Amino acid sequence: MKHIILGTAGHVDHGKTSLIKALTGIDCDRLKEEKERGITIELGFAHFTLPRGQKIGVVDVPGHERLVRTMVAGATGIDILVLVIAADEGVMPQTREHLDICSLLGINRGLVALTKIDLVDDDWLEMVKSDVSDFLQGSVLDGAPLIPVSAATGQGLTEFVAALDQIASRVEEGHDCGVMRLPVDRVFTMKGFGTVVTGTLISGTVRPGDSVEILPSGLAAKIRGLQVYNQPAVQAQLGQRAALNIQGIEKEKINRGDVVAQPGYLKAARRLDIYLTHLPLKRQRLKHRALVRFHTGTSEIMARVHLFDREELAPGDSCYAQLFLSQPAACMARDRFVIRSYSPVTTIGGGIIIDPAARKLKRRLSSVINNLEVLKDGGNEERLLVLINRAGNDGVRIKELTAKTGLNQKALRPLVEAILIRKQAIVIQPEDTLLVSAAAFLGMQGKILANLLDYHSRFPLQPGISKEELRNSVGVSVSIRLFNLALQALEKQRRIAIDQRTVKSAAHTVDLDRDSEDTKQEILQIYLRCGLTPPETSDVLAGFAERREMAKKIFPLLVKDGLLVRIKENYYLHRNALEDLQNRYAKLLREKGQAAPADFKELTGLSRKYVIPLMEYFDLIKFTIRTGDNRILKSTK
Numbered sequence: 001m002k003h004i005i006l007g008t009a010g011h012v013d014h015g016k017t018s019l020i021k022a023l024t025g026i027d028c029d030r031l032k033e034e035k036e037r038g039i040t041i042e043l044g045f046a047h048f049t050l051p052r053g054q055k056i057g058v059v060d061v062p063g064h065e066r067l068v069r070t071m072v073a074g075a076t077g078i079d080i081l082v083l084v085i086a087a088d089e090g091v092m093p094q095t096r097e098h099l100d101i102c103s104l105l106g107i108n109r110g111l112v113a114l115t116k117i118d119l120v121d122d123d124w125l126e127m128v129k130s131d132v133s134d135f136l137q138g139s140v141l142d143g144a145p146l147i148p149v150s151a152a153t154g155q156g157l158t159e160f161v162a163a164l165d166q167i168a169s170r171v172e173e174g175h176d177c178g179v180m181r182l183p184v185d186r187v188f189t190m191k192g193f194g195t196v197v198t199g200t201l202i203s204g205t206v207r208p209g210d211s212v213e214i215l216p217s218g219l220a221a222k223i224r225g226l227q228v229y230n231q232p233a234v235q236a237q238l239g240q241r242a243a244l245n246i247q248g249i250e251k252e253k254i255n256r257g258d259v260v261a262q263p264g265y266l267k268a269a270r271r272l273d274i275y276l277t278h279l280p281l282k283r284q285r286l287k288h289r290a291l292v293r294f295h296t297g298t299s300e301i302m303a304r305v306h307l308f309d310r311e312e313l314a315p316g317d318s319c320y321a322q323l324f325l326s327q328p329a330a331c332m333a334r335d336r337f338v339i340r341s342y343s344p345v346t347t348i349g350g351g352i353i354i355d356p357a358a359r360k361l362k363r364r365l366s367s368v369i370n371n372l373e374v375l376k377d378g379g380n381e382e383r384l385l386v387l388i389n390r391a392g393n394d395g396v397r398i399k400e401l402t403a404k405t406g407l408n409q410k411a412l413r414p415l416v417e418a419i420l421i422r423k424q425a426i427v428i429q430p431e432d433t434l435l436v437s438a439a440a441f442l443g444m445q446g447k448i449l450a451n452l453l454d455y456h457s458r459f460p461l462q463p464g465i466s467k468e469e470l471r472n473s474v475g476v477s478v479s480i481r482l483f484n485l486a487l488q489a490l491e492k493q494r495r496i497a498i499d500q501r502t503v504k505s506a507a508h509t510v511d512l513d514r515d516s517e518d519t520k521q522e523i524l525q526i527y528l529r530c531g532l533t534p535p536e537t538s539d540v541l542a543g544f545a546e547r548r549e550m551a552k553k554i555f556p557l558l559v560k561d562g563l564l565v566r567i568k569e570n571y572y573l574h575r576n577a578l579e580d581l582q583n584r585y586a587k588l589l590r591e592k593g594q595a596a597p598a599d600f601k602e603l604t605g606l607s608r609k610y611v612i613p614l615m616e617y618f619d620l621i622k623f624t625i626r627t628g629d630n631r632i633l634k635s636t637k
Contacts, residue, residue, distance in 0.1 A: 002054075002171065002172075002173045002239065003055070003057070003237065003238065003239030003240045004054060004055075004056050004057070004079045004080060004168055004171050004239060005056075005057045005058075005059060005077050005078050005079050005080070005200055005239060005241065006056050006057065006058045006059070006078070006079070006080045006082060006164070007058075007059045007061065007075055007078035007080070007081055007082070007102075007107070008020065008058075008059070008060050008061055008082050008084055009061060009075070009081055009082070009083050009084065009095075009098035009099065009101075009102055010083055010084035010085060010086075010094065010095055010098055011085070011086070011089070011092035011093065011094040011095045011098075012094060013086070014084045014085060014086035014089065014092070014095075014115060014116075015084055015086055015113075015115035015116055015151055016060055016061070016082075016084045017044060017060055018115070018151035018152075019082075019084060019113055019115055019149065019151050020044070020046050020058055020060050021046075021151065022149075022151040022154065022157055023046075023048055023058075023157065023160075023161070024046040024047065024048040024058060025048075026046035026047075026058075027044075028044020028045065028046055028058075028060040043059060043060065043061060043185055043186065044059075044060035045057070045058065045059060045060070045198070045241060046058040046060065047229040047230075047241070050161065050164065050165045050168055051161065051162070051165050052165055052168075052169060054165070054168045054169070055229070056080075056164075056168065057200070057229060057239075057240065057241040059075075059077075059078065059200070059241075061075065061098075072101055072105075072295040072300070072338055075101060075102060075105050075107065077183075077199075077200030077201075077202050077239070078102070078105075078107050079107075079109065079171050079174070079239065080109055080110050080111075080164070080167055080168065080171065081102050081107045081109065081110030081111075081140075081141070082110060082111060082112075082113055082164075083095070083098070083099060083102075083110060083111075083112045083113070083141060084112075084113045084115055085112060085113070085114055085115070085128075085132055086114075086115050086116045087114050087115065087116050087117045087119065087120045087124070087125055087128050087148065088116050088119045088120050088124075090128050090131055090132070091131060091132060091135045095135075096135075097346070097347050099139055099140070099141065100279055100347050101338055101347055101350075102140065103139065103140045104277070104279075104336065104337075104338050104347075104349070104350030104351070105336045105338065105350070106336045106352075107140065108140040109167060109170075109171065110140075110141055110144055110167070111141075111144050111145040111146070111147060111160075111163055111164065111167060112132060112136070112141060112144055112145065112146045112147065113147055113149050113160060114128065114129065114132065114146060114147065114148045114149065115149055115150070115151065116150065116151075116152075117148045117149065117150050117155060117156065118150040118152050118153050118155065125148060129146060129148070132146060133146065145163040145167075147159050147160040147163055173238075173239075174238055174239060175406070176203050176204065176238045176408065177203050177204070177332065177402055177406050177407065177408050178203065178204055178402070178408035178409060178410070179203055179204050179261065179262050179265045179266070179332075179402055179403070179408075180201070180203065180204030180205060180206050180210070180212070180260075180261060180262040181201070181202050181203045181204060181259055181260070181261050181262075181266070181332070182197070182199040182200070182201050182202070182206070182242065182244065182259065182260040182261075183199050183200070183202065183257070183258075183259050183297030183298040183299070184197045184198070184199050184254060184255070184256055184257065184258045184259065184260060184298055185198060185199050185200075185256055185298045186198040186199075186256065187251055187254045187255065187256065188251065189251045190245075193224070193225070193245050194224070194245065194246070194247065194251075195245070195246045195249055195250060195251045195254065196243055196244065196245050196246070197243070197244050197246060197254060197258075197260060198241070198242065198243045198244075199241075199242065199260070199298065200239070200240070200241055200242075201236050201237060201238055201239065201240050201241075201242055202238065202297075203238055203332075204237070204238065204262060205235055205236065205237040205238070206223060206226065206235070206236050206237075206242070206244065206260075207223065207226075207234060207235045207236075208223050208224065208225050208226060208234070209222065209223065210222065210223045210262075211263055212246075212260050212261060212262065212263065213260075213261055213262075213263045214246075214249065214253070214254055214258050214259070214260060214261075215258060215259045215261055215266055215268050215328075215330035216258070216259075216268030216327065216328035216329065216330050217253065217258070218268070219249055219253060220248075220263070221246050221247060221248050221249045221260075222246075222247045222248060223244055223245065223246065223247070224245040224246065224247040225245040226242055226243060226244050226245065227242065227243040228240050228241065228242050228243075229241060230243075244260060246260070256298050256299075257297065257298050257299030257300065257301075258299075259297060259330045261330065264399050265399050265400070265402050265403055266330045266331075266332065266356075266403050267330070267356070267357045267400065267403065268328035268329060268330045269325075269328055269329065269330075269331075269356060269357035269358070270324060270325045270326075270327070270328050270329075271322060271323070271324055271325070271357070271358045271359070271360065272322065272323045272325070272329070272331065272353055272354075272355065272356055272357075272358055273320070273321075273322055273353070273354040273355035273358040273361075273372060273375070274320070274321050274322070274323055274337065274351055274352065274353055274354060275318065275319075275320055275321075275351045275352050275354055275372075275376050276305070276313065276318060276319060276320070276321045276339070276349055276350070276351045277317075277318040277349055277350060277351050278313045278314065278315050278316065278317055278318070278348060278349040279315060279316075279347065279348055279349050280315050280316035281315065282315040282348055282349075283315070284315075285312040285313060285314050285315070286305065286307075286312060286313040286348060286349065287311065287312045288305070288306065288307045288310070288311050288312060289304055289305065289306060290304070290305045290341075290342075291303075291304060291342045292304075292305055292339040292340065292341060292342060292348070293339065293340040293341070293342065293345065294323055294325060294329075294337060294338075294339055295337060295338040295339070295340065295350075296329065296331055296335055296336065296337040296338075296353070297331070297335070299329060301325050301326055301327055301329055302325075302326040302342075303323045303324060303325045303326065303339075304323070304324040305321055305322075305323060305339070306321055306322040306323075306324060306363070307319055307321045307363075308320045308321055308322070308361070308363050308364070308368060308369060308372070309363070309364055309369060313349075318351070320354070320368075320369060320372045320373075320376075322358060322360075322361065329356075330356075331353050331356035331403075332353070332356055332402075332403045332404075332406055333353060333354060333355060333356055333375070333403065333404050333405055333406045334352055334353065334406040335352070335353045335356070336350065336351070336352055336353075337350050337351060337352070337353060338350040352376070354372055354375045354376055355375060355387075355390075355404060356403055356404065357400075357403070357404070359390065371386045371390065374386050375387070380405065380407060380411070380415055381415050381418065381419065383405055384401065384405065384412075384415055384416065384419060385419065385424060385425075385437075387401060387404050387405070388419070388424075388425050388435050388436070388437045389437045389439060389440070391435075391436070391437070391440075392437075392440050393436065393440050393443075393444060393475070393477075393478050393479065393482060394477075394479070395428060395429070395434045395435055395436040395440075395479065395482070396434070396435055397429075397432050397433060397434050397435070398412060398413070398416060398432075398433040398435065399432070399433075401416075416433070416435065419435075420435075423438055424437065424438050425437050425438055426438065426441055426485070428479060428481045428482050428485055429479075429481055434479075434481075436482055440482075441482070441485070441486065441489075444474065444478070444482055444483070444486040445486045445489060445490055447474045448470065448474060448483075448486055448487065448490060448496070449490065449495065449496070449505070451465075451470060451473045451474060452465065452470070452496065452503065452504065452505045452508075453505060455470075455473075456504070456505060456508045459553070461516065461550075461553040461554060461557060462553065462556060462557075463502060463504060463556065463557060463560045464497075464499075464502030464503050464504030464508070465502060465503055465504070466501055466502055466503075467487075467498075467501070467502070467503055470503050471483050487503065494506055515547070515550065516550060516554060519544065519547055519550050519551050519554055520554050520557070520558065522544075523540065523551060523554065523555065523558060523564075524558065524563060524564075524574065526540055526543075527540075527564060527572065527573065527574035527577070528574045528576060528577070531574075531577045532573065532577055532581060532604060532606060532610060532614075533606065533610060534571075534572065534573065534574075536570040536571070537555070537570045537571075537572060538570060541555070559572070562575055563575055565578050567613050567614060567617045568613045568616075568617070571610075571613060581604065581614070582618070582623065584603060585600070585603065585618065585623075585624075586623075586633065588600075588603055589624070589631065589632060589633045590633065593632065594627070594630040594631060594632045595630060595631050595632075596629055596630050597611055597612065597615060597629065600614070600615055600631075615631060618631070619631070622634055
């Protein structure tokens with residue numbers, strides 16, 4: 001059976017709570033202050049069953065102008081609206097504002113309860129009915145049933161329930177993205193149970209034992225138990241009012257406006273792309289960078305509105321914009337929102353969220369507006385491609401795409417597979433399906449090639465650039481996997497060459513001019529002449545005076561070509577000298593079976609300054625194996 005939430009709306013003291021009590025037998029005013037003042041201050045909850053057997057959850061909202069933020073929180077998840085208008089007063093300011101809010105939140109199904117008819121005569125009642133009908137023209141309740149009722153006498157309640165039953169029978173099951181989400185509207189502690197939160201489940205299902213996260217804080221928790229309509233339950237699902245017993249988190253760490261969610265899907269963010277409508281009857285235009293109160297789910301957050309294509313938005317107009325929030329919000333694409341002015345506080349507009357975790361975008365760019373239009377009205381594959389392209393080098397995970405599209409995983413996966421088959425994107429992280437667009441992947445390859453060419457032009461005598469330096473040059477924030485995949489693709493295309501340490505363009509060669517070649521030979525002669533006891537590298541380079549920079553550039557070439565061998569920092573040997581020593585060392589080890597440092601010293605005639613580094617070098621290249629202070633040939637072990 002589908003699950004339906006009924007919500008009240010209307011001006012203060014127009015009889016919303018009395019009507020609900022007459023229908024359900026439940027008094028939604030549970031607070032002492034509410035009893036004393038005779039008005040609803042906090043959200044109230046009830047439930048009852050319609051004649052056809054449909055169970056209805058009820059959210060009763062306060063009507064006072066200072067409590068509209070609470071009313072907006074209560075309107076989340078409403079399927080059927082009951083607009084309550086007192087017959088003795090008619091349409092009042094909060095009647096209009098509440099109806100505007102419900103319209104902005106996409107609540108377009110309901111009826112009107114004309115209450116307190118026991119306080120007026122028939123002529124007055126007919127006049128008020130006519131005024132209310134005129135007021136509703138062009139609204140979401142235009143043509144909706146208008147039922148005169150009295151909670152005090154019971155008059156009209158049967159007709160009201162019959163009309164409500166008809167409307168409920170036409171309510172379709174809401175779209176479910178499959179990700180469990182419950183915006184918190186109440187938090188309290190129950191003795192023996194601990195922290196309890198309540199709200200309307202707006203997607204997914206939840207069961208005792210499920211792991212959840214509290215957003216935007218990101219706190220992890222488990223569901224210890226749950227109730228649906230004040231009864232213990234094994235599951236709560238889309239459209240049901242539920243109370244969740246949260247295990248492991250204190251009451252003070254959860255607030256109204258937080259979202260209890262299935263882990264890994266939602267991302268709390270401070271920047272949202274939106275499609276915004278300014279209410280038609282407002283007098284003032286909404287200016288770019290206006291400070292507003294942003295309401296979505298059960299939260300209220302201060303925000304700045306950045307209009308993309310204009311400096312101000314006229315009443316009745318709509319446009320694309322970004323909201324910069326003062327604190328993070330956890331939303332999904334297609335969520336509805338309301339904005340209210342900072343001061344004086346009044347509802348001024350609302351709309352739908354297009355991207356719940358957006359990047360900063362430049363204003364007045366046609367490409368930006370075109371992408372936003374696709375995200376709002378395009379087909380599912382079109383929307384996915386825009387989102388993958390907008391993610392750039394960071395990529396986007398398939399779980400994140402649920403929040404950014406509102407589509408469930410079952411619907412998403414074949415769409416993603418089609419995009420991959422067409423090679424419009426690649427997977428760079430299979431374990432969580434991290435996608436990068438083909439454009440970003442090709443762009444990374446292009447940047448690598450450009451940076452290589454730039455390096456070769458600046459250092460023509462260097463054989464290549466280290467992988468680490470090359471990655472830093474394309475951006476330290478770039479994923480290592482994306483960088484490595486781009487390198488592999490370029491190597492496969494034979495556009496670059498990679499060895500263990502360096503990367504170079506495939507076309508790059510080191511060509512020495514006459515002076516450079518002469519310098520190269522002079523360096524080699526120094527090391528050949530000095531045998532096993534050459535000067536330190538810094539001293540060799542210092543000996544070239546005005547050619548020092550040239551010699552410094554040539555030195556790495558000699559090492560790469562294997563003409564010089566690095567023993568340790570500042571200690572290099574000519575290849576010939578090292579090969580001769582290695583042969584003599586091997587003969588010694590074969591004859592004696594092992595060699596101590598004293599044996600090596602006797603073999604070479606060198607001081608300890610050279611003996612220890614050389615013996616450690618032969619250990620490092622796996623020519624010898626150290627056993628205590630002695631060495632043996634690796635091949636003899």
